[in-house]
Amino acid sequence: MTRPLILVTPATTVIPDVHGADYAAVDAGLLTLTEQGINPVFACGDFDSPKTPLDPCDVPEGCRLLRFPAEKNESDSQLAVQEAIHLGYDPVILTGSLSGRIDHTLANIRLLTHHHPGLILTDKEQQIRLLPPGIHVVTREFQHISLFALELSCISLESMQYPLDHRMVDEADIYTLSNEVAENEEKGIIHVHSGRLLLVQSNLP
Template sequence: METSVAIILKRCESIPTAENYIGVDKGALTLARNGKRMLLAIGDFDSVEESDLAYIKEYSDTLLQLNPIKDDTDSEAAVMYAIEKGYQKIHLYGGLGGRLDHAMINLRLVSRFPETVYLHDQNNFIYSLAEGVHSIDKRDYTYISFFTEDKATISLEGFKYPLDKQQLTNKDTYTTSNEILEDRGIVTVHAGKVTVIQSKDA
């Protein structure tokens, strides 16, 4: 089976090219209006009209309408569905901007599922790394920053500001706005896990 899926959230400004799609709430409507077939349309759909919901059904293999009174956000429910179906790379689009509480949940999903959940917008690419040695492509991003929700120990090679077995805590901010010198850099996570933000100015 395909191992990658794109999850389109409410505020997605453009639709990426992907083999598989999951639409979340208004993200499902965006996919339907652009003629994109979905594996799943999921959400409470309290922000779409009844006629829109019928239209979404036409373009989805499965439609799961959630109770608006629930513990999980729509994006979390979509991610958990994708994980249960065996998808190894889950790309979230439209999960930044808008409501800050929803953006925080999406950032926590990235941290919770290292090397599995990736968060994208026009200027940022966000993911997390577990213990191990990782080769990071610069792509077209100018800056790269590292954070941890708890504690981590990392080394950076091929960066403007290298590190050697540096211990980080969730209070540290000096790992912001680093730069990859060439095409790629090497990040070694000796302990813990780190959230990586590759970014560029708008």
């Protein structure tokens, strides 16, 4: 039986409360978890930040520490996601992954689109996930709903403010920006007939 894993990064400001989930830390995200009284199943990173040096006392009992050199090809988040998937967690939710440095955000998006399509990227007010072919439901949890094709794709949108019917979209299209669930509807339906798209949801103005 699979269960969710919340991966807490150093940029995390709000730790999601997901029923039945375990928690793990990316680098200094370990301190964020322990300050909230949450014991992670593992912590992964180089722990080289001079602002948040790792003290052995910071590692809770039962937390497996995966320490890597600072000079490496993979990011700390990538290594943590790989470990989570190896352990069988699903979904893996990477928090704070859309905050901070833009190059880190882009790296996290590439981690989603090119390596781990089941990954969910979140911060306090936003979420990104990948939509493969199939029927997907969106709710009013987020106000703004945008879609960006990763390849030539065919989609239909139902119960949305701006509906579509078997519309072809490609990587250059941006008119699928900033949609929302239609008035008097509780949920919207995204039917991906073919292709892959990024679903970007936000509550920011």
